[in-house]
Amino acid sequence: MTRDWIDMTGYGLGHWAVFAVMIAVLLYPIGRILSRIGLSPLWSVLAVIPVVNLIGLWVLAFADWPGRGGAAGRQKGA
Template sequence: MGIWSWLIILVFSIVMLYPYVRIIRRTGHSGWWVLIMFVPLVNLAMLWVFAFAKWPAVDRANT
């Protein structure tokens, strides 16, 4: 693969990760959790953890 292929992959990854970071940060968690997406099987487990965990940002809004 040439340099252009790697550049396209990098740009595509950044474009795809940005919305996920925004969503995770809105839940009150660190945006660095998005790196879990790159670990096979752990990413599926974390999806379920985020789905059913208490979100600090939502808890603060309800009090």
């Protein structure tokens, strides 16, 4: 009988390194987008929390963006 299952019981350093790179690749552009629309880039941390990221996306889609001047700014520019 082999002991291959023992090697799969936990996450090694390589797994955590790949996870950290994936998070950085995800959070950096989201933070840049949020800062361009006038929000804090720290809100991008919500993108890695399941279900919260979907709620945040919907809230962001229908919210007045501070960098755009809100509803009043859209009416003046139109």
